[in-house]
Amino acid sequence: MSLITPDTSLTLEEAVAQLSGPDTSQRYYAAWYLGYLEDRRAVPALIAALEDESDRTELGGYPLRRKAAESLGRIADTRAVAALVAVLACEDYYVREAACWALARIKDRQATQPLLALLREGGNQPYEALIEALGDLGATAAEPLIRPFLHNATGRVRYAAARSLFQLTAESGLIAIILEGLASDDSHIRRGALFDLADTGHLPVAPHIVGADVTTTLKLVALKQLVDVQEDEQEAMAVLPFIDSLL
Amino acid sequence: MKTSIEPLLEQFERLSSPAELLCVVREIAKSGDPAGAGPLIRAIGFNDAAFHDVAVDGLIAVGAPAVEPLLASLDGLDYGARYRALKALVAIGDPRARPAYEHWLKADIIPGVRCICVKGLSRYPDTEPFLLQALQDSVWVVRYYAIQMLVERGLTPQTRSAVEALRTDPERIVRLKLIQVLGASS
Numbered sequence: 077m078s079l080i081t082p083d084t085s086l087t088l089e090e091a092v093a094q095l096s097g098p099d100t101s102q103r104y105y106a107a108w109y110l111g112y113l114e115d116r117r118a119v120p121a122l123i124a125a126l127e128d129e130s131d132r133t134e135l136g137g138y139p140l141r142r143k144a145a146e147s148l149g150r151i152a153d154t155r156a157v158a159a160l161v162a163v164l165a166c167e168d169y170y171v172r173e174a175a176c177w178a179l180a181r182i183k184d185r186q187a188t189q190p191l192l193a194l195l196r197e198g199g200n201q202p203y204e205a206l207i208e209a210l211g212d213l214g215a216t217a218a219e220p221l222i223r224p225f226l227h228n229a230t231g232r233v234r235y236a237a238a239r240s241l242f243q244l245t246a247e248s249g250l251i252a253i254i255l256e257g258l259a260s261d262d263s264h265i266r267r268g269a270l271f272d273l274a275d276t277g278h279l280p281v282a283p284h285i286v287g288a289d290v291t292t293t294l295k296l297v298a299l300k301q302l303v304d305v306q307e308d309e310q311e312a313m314a315v316l317p318f319i320d321s322l323l
Numbered sequence: 324m325k326t327s328i329e330p331l332l333e334q335f336e337r338l339s340s341p342a343e344l345l346c347v348v349r350e351i352a353k354s355g356d357p358a359g360a361g362p363l364i365r366a367i368g369f370n371d372a373a374f375h376d377v378a379v380d381g382l383i384a385v386g387a388p389a390v391e392p393l394l395a396s397l398d399g400l401d402y403g404a405r406y407r408a409l410k411a412l413v414a415i416g417d418p419r420a421r422p423a424y425e426h427w428l429k430a431d432i433i434p435g436v437r438c439i440c441v442k443g444l445s446r447y448p449d450t451e452p453f454l455l456q457a458l459q460d461s462v463w464v465v466r467y468y469a470i471q472m473l474v475e476r477g478l479t480p481q482t483r484s485a486v487e488a489l490r491t492d493p494e495r496i497v498r499l500k501l502i503q504v505l506g507a508s509s
Contacts, residue, residue, distance in 0.1 A: 293435055296464055303496045312495070316503050319496075323438060323468050 088113060092121045100131050103140055111147025122148050123159045141166065142174045149178025157182055161190045173202030180209035188215045195221050203228070204236040204268075208275070211240025219244050231257055232268050239272035251278055258288050266290055274301035279311055282318040292322055328356040335362045345373055352381025357388035364389075364396050367411075368404035375407055382411040390417045397423055402433040409436060413443040421447060428453060434462040441465065445472035455485050463494040470497070474504045 086094070086109055094106035107125055110118035125144035133139060145163060148156040160175045160182075172194070179187040191209050194201060195218065207225060210218040218240070225237035238253035254276070257269030270288055273281040285298050299319050306312035331354070334347045348366050351359040359381060366378035382389045393408050400408060409427065412420040420443060428440035441457045444450040457469035466489060473482050490508055492498050502508075 293433075300463065300494075300496050303499065309499075313499055313503060316496075316499060319467070320471070323464075323471070 088115050088117060092118060095121050095125055100140075103128075103131065104143055107140055107143035107147055111143075111150035114151050116151055116153050119148065119151060119153045119155050122151070123156055126159050126163050137168045138166065138171050141168065141171045145171060145174035145178050149174070149181040152181045152183075154182060154184050157184045157186055161187055164190055164194050169200060169202060173205045176202055176205035176209045180205070180212040183213060185213060188213050188217075191215070192218055192221070203230075203233045207233070207236045207240045211243040211275075214244065216244055226253065231260065231262075231265050235265075235269050235272045239275050242276045242278065248278075251276065251281065255284060258284060263290070267294060270294060270298045271301060274298040275305060277302065277305040279306075279314055282315055286318050286321060295322055328354055328358050332358065332362060341371060341373070345377070348374055348381070349377055352377050352384060355381075355384035355386070357385055360385050360389040360392045364392055364408065367407040368400055379407050379411045379414075382408075383414045386415055387417055390415060390419050394420060394423055397427070402431065402436055405431070406433065406436045406439060409439045409443065413439060416446065418447075421450075425450075425453060428457065434460070434464050437462075437465045438468045441469050441472050445476055451479075451482060455482065458485055458489065463492075463497055466492065466494075466497050467500050470500050470504060 086106075088110070091106045091109050091113070094102050095110065097103060097106075103125075107122065110122060122144045126141050126148075128138065128140045128144070131138060131140040141163065145160060148160060157179065160178050163171050163175045166172055166175075176191065176194075179191065187209070191206060191213070192215060195203075195206055195210065203225065207218075207222050210222065222237050222240055222244075225233055226241070228234050228237065235254045235257040238250040241247065242250040251273070254269050254272045257265050258273065260266050260269065266288065267290055270285060270290055273285060279302075282299065282302060285295055285302065288295060296319065299315055299322075303312045303315045303319075306315070328351065331347055331351050335344070335351065338344045338347060348362070351362055363378045363381045363385070366374045367382070369375075369378075382393065390412065393412055397405055397408055405427070409420075409423070412423065424440040424443035428437055428444065431437055431440075437457065437460060441454060444453045454469055454473050457465055458473070460466050460469070470486055470489065473486055478486065486501065486505070489497055490501055492501075
């Protein structure tokens with residue numbers, strides 16, 4: 077979602093080689109860069125990186141696996157689904173979170189059951205990403221499981237639940253819940269709610285995005301998201317005047 | 324009723340409470356006095372969004388005398404402040420700013436800055452090559468905006484075919500922009 081263009085000159089082949097090289101930080105950078113390139117030829121190397129054992133944090137986390145999962149989501153190739161489903165069982169919370177995010181981007185229905193299983197499992201889970209993935213996948217079976225999260229103590233989880241339930245049910249009352257987040261004093265919460273609103277695809281949210289207390293750059297990215305999730309061309313066109321008003 | 328600028332400049336240097344400072348910046352902005360350009364340029368760089376629009380409007384009110392200090396400040400500003408400085412320059416509309424638009428359209432990594440440069444350049448009849456270059460930008464919003472500006476100034480056969488080439492743009496939003504401004508593909 078970044079609008080910043082990195083200054084880099086690595087070729088795809090060089091980055092793939094760097095991904096299995098000796099230097100941990102170069103491997104991590106390569107994993108990020110391959111996601112940035114969004115080139116499908118990087119998929120097998122990134123899938124292999126999901127099983128990396130050599131890059132561990134002091135707390136036992138797997139930074140390279142996290143970044144590789146994220147980049148597989150950016151490339152959004154269905155060949156990665158089975159490997160991403162497998163790391164939903166990884167003990168690293170952030171690997172599970174990145175895998176949920178990536179599976180949401182790939183939108184392959186084969187991920188629905190494993191994601192539902194993780195939600196049922198409970199405990200310390202990346203609920204925000206998990207609930208958003210189930211909404212993106214149109215997993216109607218998830219609706220009764222997600223609904224209790226509308227009362228979660230964490231705002232971001234509540235807004236994610238409202239967003240996904242809207243995707244599954246189109247109940248207009250859910251939009252008001254996300255608008256609470258857009259009015260938060262915390263800029264991170266406002267930013268999350270901004271994209272939750274865009275993800276609903278509900279056209280009447282456009283003026284709320286324009287009027288939100290966030291940077292113009294973020295508003296533009298959110299409005300573009302609102303365009304991209306529309307199925308109907310005329311409805312997508314209806315967002316353009318809101319973009320024009322910001323330029 | 325014109326406010327005398329000296330006490331305001333003195334307060335700008337002395338006050339540290341954001342609320343009080345904002346009141347002073349508002350007054351300086353309202354005055355339109357060229358002596359206020361320096362403080363207003365500093366205010367567009369404050370890490371507090373409340374100052375930004377006020378300061379930009381103030382610089383526009385100063386007009387031509389603000390152009391040179393704004394141009395001199397561009398290099399040293401962070402990209403957010405540079406965006407606001409260029410925005411003020413575009414609104415002032417002074418031709419001395421044109422080389423800055425040409426430079427930052429190429430040099431700035433922030434698409435918003437490139438967009439504002441497109442806007443500045445679109446006013447001049449002989450800037451077509453720059454606008455055609457913006458149609459090839461790597462970020463959608465710059466391409467989107469370049470389409471808008473080229474259409475607003477009136478398409479020539481050459482710019483029309485360059486804009487039409489974006490019918491197959493990878494971003495749906497850019498393809499929709501073409502439909503919005505030129506109608507469905509002929």
